Structure formats: C-alpha cells, structure tokens
Amino acid sequence: MSYSLHMQEQFQTHRRAEDVFDYIVDFSRIDEWDHSIVDAKKISDGLIGVGTIFDVTYKMGLRKVPIQYKVSEYEPHSKAVLVGESDNFTAIDTVTIQPKDDPDAQGCQVTWDAHIEFRGAAAKLLPLMKNKVEQAGRKTIQDLAFALDDNFALPKPSGLQKLADKLVIPGMAGFTKFGYRQAKKRWQPVTRSVKGKHIIVSGATSGLGLATALDLAARGAHLTLVARDESKGQGVVDQIKRQTGNTHIALEIADLSLMANVKALSQRLLEKGDAIDVLVNNAGALFNEYQVTSEGFEKSFALLLLSPYLLTEALHPMLVKAGNARVINVSSGGMYAKRISINNLQTKEEGYRGTGAYAMCKRGLVIMSERWAEKWASDNISVHCMHPGWAATPGVESSLPTFNRIMKYSLRSSEEGADTITWLACANEVDDATGLFWLDRVPHTTHLFNSTRENDAQRDQLEQTLEAYKLKLWQ
Numbered sequence: 001m002s003y004s005l006h007m008q009e010q011f012q013t014h015r016r017a018e019d020v021f022d023y024i025v026d027f028s029r030i031d032e033w034d035h036s037i038v039d040a041k042k043i044s045d046g047l048i049g050v051g052t053i054f055d056v057t058y059k060m061g062l063r064k065v066p067i068q069y070k071v072s073e074y075e076p077h078s079k080a081v082l083v084g085e086s087d088n089f090t091a092i093d094t095v096t097i098q099p100k101d102d103p104d105a106q107g108c109q110v111t112w113d114a115h116i117e118f119r120g121a122a123a124k125l126l127p128l129m130k131n132k133v134e135q136a137g138r139k140t141i142q143d144l145a146f147a148l149d150d151n152f153a154l155p156k157p158s159g160l161q162k163l164a165d166k167l168v169i170p171g172m173a174g175f176t177k178f179g180y181r182q183a184k185k186r187w188q189p190v191t192r193s194v195k196g197k198h199i200i201v202s203g204a205t206s207g208l209g210l211a212t213a214l215d216l217a218a219r220g221a222h223l224t225l226v227a228r229d230e231s232k233g234q235g236v237v238d239q240i241k242r243q244t245g246n247t248h249i250a251l252e253i254a255d256l257s258l259m260a261n262v263k264a265l266s267q268r269l270l271e272k273g274d275a276i277d278v279l280v281n282n283a284g285a286l287f288n289e290y291q292v293t294s295e296g297f298e299k300s301f302a303l304l305l306l307s308p309y310l311l312t313e314a315l316h317p318m319l320v321k322a323g324n325a326r327v328i329n330v331s332s333g334g335m336y337a338k339r340i341s342i343n344n345l346q347t348k349e350e351g352y353r354g355t356g357a358y359a360m361c362k363r364g365l366v367i368m369s370e371r372w373a374e375k376w377a378s379d380n381i382s383v384h385c386m387h388p389g390w391a392a393t394p395g396v397e398s399s400l401p402t403f404n405r406i407m408k409y410s411l412r413s414s415e416e417g418a419d420t421i422t423w424l425a426c427a428n429e430v431d432d433a434t435g436l437f438w439l440d441r442v443p444h445t446t447h448l449f450n451s452t453r454e455n456d457a458q459r460d461q462l463e464q465t466l467e468a469y470k471l472k473l474w475q
C-alpha cells in the first residue's frame with residue numbers, strides 16, 4: 001500500500017539567486033531551517049551537483065529516521081531536484097529559483113515542490129495526518145524564507161549565562177559538549193555567502209583549524225592555509241579539495257614560533273597583494289616543557305602571542321584592502337586563570353608551568369584583540385576573540401593527556417569547537433560586533449575573577465612591549 005502527498009510553496013526573497021540556490025541545495029545545512037531535522041551531513045566528495053549525497057536524520061516523535069538524499073538534477077542557480085529515501089517514504093523535492101515578476105526588483109522567487117510517496121504503516125497513517133503534515137511543510141518553507149531574510153540581531157548573553165559565568169563552575173560546564181548542545185538551541189541560520197572571500201587560517205593541519213578550513217571551503221571561500229610542515233599541509237590541501245571540490249586552496253609554509261618565518265610569510269602575502277577578508281589566528285600549542293626558540297624567545301610567548309601580533313600587524317594593509325575585514329583570534333578559556341604580567345610575558349624556566357605560560361599568552365591575545373578592535377574600527381576591520389570550549393583535538397590529546405582521558409565523554413568534537421570560528425567568519429550579524437570574546441556564538445565576560453583584571457596602564461604596556469618587538473625585529 002502507498003499514499004502520495006503533493007505540496008507546492010512559493011516565496012520571494014531579496015537575496016541573489018546564486019546565494020539562495022547554493023544555500024538551499026546544500027542539504028548539510030537543512031537543519032538550520034527545517035526544525036524536524038536533527039542531523040545533516042554531505043557524505044559524498046566534491047562540489048555539490050548531480051550525484052551528491054546527504055545523510056539527514058529526521059525526528060518523528062521519539063524516533064529518529066535516517067533519510068538519504070541524492071541530487072538527481074542540478075541546473076546552477078535555477079533548478080535542483082533532490083530525492084530522499086527512507087524506510088517509510090520517498091520524497092522528491094524540486095527547488096526552482098526564478099527572477100521576481102517585477103524585472104526591476106532585486107532578489108528572486110523560490111518555488112518548492114514536494115512529492116512524497118509513503119509506504120507501509122506510514123501510508124496507512126498519512127490520510128489521518130495529512131493536514132498536520134501539510135501544515136508542517138508550509139511552516140518549514142516559511143522558516144526557510146525567514147532564514148534567507150538574514151536579519152538576525154547580534155546575540156547577547158542571557159541573565160542566566162551571566163550568572164553561570166559569575167559562579168565559574170556552571171560557566172565552565174558550558175565548555176563541554178553539553179554546553180555546546182545547549183547553546184546550539186538558540187542559534188540562527190547562517191545564510192550569508194562567503195563564496196570567493198579570501199580567508200587565511202593558521203594551524204589548518206589539525207583539530208580546530210582543519211575543521212574551520214573544511215567548513216569554509218565547503219562554503220566556497222578562497223583559502224590560504226598556513227602550515228609548518230609542507231607534506232602535512234599539502235595532504236590537508238588535497239583532502240579539502242577532494243572533500244569539498246573547492247580548488248581555491250593555497251598553502252603557505254611557516255613555523256609560526258619563528259619570527260623570521262612570520263616576517264617572510266607576511267612579506268609573501270603582501271607581495272601577492274590579495275585582499276584578506278578574514279584572518280583566523282588559530283595555530284597554537286601548549287608546551288609542558290620549558291622551551292626557547294632558536295631566536296631566543298620562550299616558545300609559548302613566541303607562538304601564542306608575538307607571532308599572531310606580528311602577523312596581524314603586518315597584514316593590516318591587506319585587511320584594509322578588503323573593505324570590510326574580520327580578524328578572529330583563537331584564545332582559550334584557560335586565560336581566565338591568568339592576569340597579564342608584563343615583566344613575565346616570557347615565563348622564566350624556574351617554576352615554569354606550561355598551562356600558566358599558555359594562559360598568560362592567551363590573556364595577552366584577548367587584550368590585543370580589544371586594542372585592535374578600537375584602533376581599526378575606522379578601517380572597517382572588526383576584531384573578534386573566541387574560545388572553543390574543550391574540544392577533543394590532537395593538540396589536547398598530546399599536551400593534556402590526563403585531562404583528555406578524564407574528560408573523554410564531555411569533550412566536543414573539533415567541528416563543534418570550531419563552530420564559533422566559522423560563525424564569526426561568515427554570519428551577517430557579526431558586522432555589528434567588534435572587540436568581544438565569544439564562546440558558542442555568544443559574547444562572554446573576559447574575567448571570571450577580579451584578581452585577573454589588568455588596568456589601562458598594563459594594557460598600554462602590553463601593546464608597547466609588543467610594538468617594541470615589532471620595531472626591533474622588523475626594521
């Protein structure tokens with residue numbers, strides 16, 4: 001026995017046909033606007049086109065129903081057909097994008113045609129539920145239109161979240177995967193296109209940087225990945241090209257703990273002359289053993305503070321050139337434990353603790369993000385600092401093995417940790433922000449304890465100290 005249902009819905013949007021088409025047909029993002037979908041991913045390699053497969057999980061009451069969608073027709077920016085197969089039904093979704101009736105009007109018209117063939121028990125139930133199913137279908141298309149309006153306010157911390165931060169332990173519970181899941185319930189769709197935007201990601205060969213690069217490449221950004229190991233970097237470039245079909249993935253080699261490498265890297269990028277829409281300073285590591293680089297710097301300071309400082313300062317002209325650029329600095333919740341100590345930016349060997357040195361430099365990065373945000377607002381450069389929560393990455397596994405073992409079931413995935421990086425790089429509403437410290441797409445306080453607060457003079461001193469290094473190293 002079978003039962004068919006046919007529905008057609010239409011709406012108009014001010015958005016460009018190309019962006020609308022790309023967003024809708026990428027069913028890996030369908031859960032942003034179809035609230036019955038609890039999980040969605042693209043499982044085939046390459047650009048989206050005929051043959052692309054998405055695994056989607058649909059929630060029906062308490063049951064989770066897997067559906068596999070395959071693109072069967074694909075006419076760029078005008079029409080796509082996706083066929084979804086599950087145990088109980090086959091859905092044929094046809095999306096057509098047309099110019100608006102008024103030829104002078106901007107945007108396009110979207111027509112969604114759904115033909116669903118139910119089988120077995122579902123076919124028996126459907127005649128009783130037809131009205132409800134149709135109502136749900138209409139609501140879903142309204143939610144899609146709302147997503148494409150892309151008119152979301154910048155998220156603000158709730159009273160409960162401010163209280164959780166104040167009470168410290170509840171705030172830190174938010175760093176886990178449970179915090180991520182809770183926060184996700186309030187997120188809005190990200191429909192702005194970053195296709196063709198030039199984005200630099202440092203530390204893209206592993207963990208959060210790799211997850212960020214994969215996501216941004218899937219959205220069509222032109223990436224420059226910075227890696228220290230050429231063959232690992234090339235492997236990642238090949239992986240990203242294969243998985244996403246995006247061929248605009250460049251590789252730059254630099255050991256970012258060495259300032260001569262940072263200088264050479266920035267000179268190469270300046271010589272290329274490509275505007276930088278987004279710079280993601282993500283590369284980092286926690287050094288349990290005291291180490292000094294061949295240039296004489298304590299290694300945490302070199303990699304986690306001096307390096308992103310020098311790179312960002314050097315690339316300022318390319319950020320200005322973009323017209324509306326964003327800098328995203330990846331700090332850490334660990335910085336909550338430290339106050340900046342200007343005379344001890346390079347932690348001494350005696351009494352060295354890797355976590356302390358790491359936290360101090362990540363604190364410095366938070367302060368510098370705020371400074372740049374003030375300084376560069378008139379250049380149309382916004383500067384954002386974030387922390388990813390606690391994510392299971394190769395870096396955490398090797399530098400914090402005990403923490404990694406104890407927290408195994410609470411750690412986020414790399415993708416979950418990287419989410420706020422890609423959101424800061426892409427979301428429309430982020431245009432209204434600068435100088436904030438983000439976790440899970442919500443700004444958070446930069447101090448949990450009064451004892452870590454620095455005063456204006458100390459902030460000035462930090463900037464002057466880093467500036468002095470710049471003058472000395474780069475003259």
Ligand SMILES: NC(=O)c1ccc[n+]([C@@H]2O[C@H](COP(=O)([O-])OP(=O)(O)OC[C@H]3O[C@@H](n4cnc5c(N)ncnc54)[C@H](OP(=O)(O)O)[C@@H]3O)[C@@H](O)[C@H]2O)c1
Pocket residue numbers: 202203204205206207208209226227228229232254255256257258282283284285286303330331332333334387388389390391392393394395396417
């Ligand atoms: N995971 C977390 O829970 C967590 C929490 C707070 C903050 N963070 C921050 O998030 C960022 C990413 O960390 P992750 O957890 O994703 O660690 P990860 O898996 O170890 O990745 C770190 C990346 O940085 C690169 N890198 C390290 N040293 C470098 C150097 N000298 N020159 C150039 N690149 C270098 C690594 O390159 P290789 O592949 O060659 O090693 C790798 O691509 C770091 O800034 C970290 O401090 C992470």
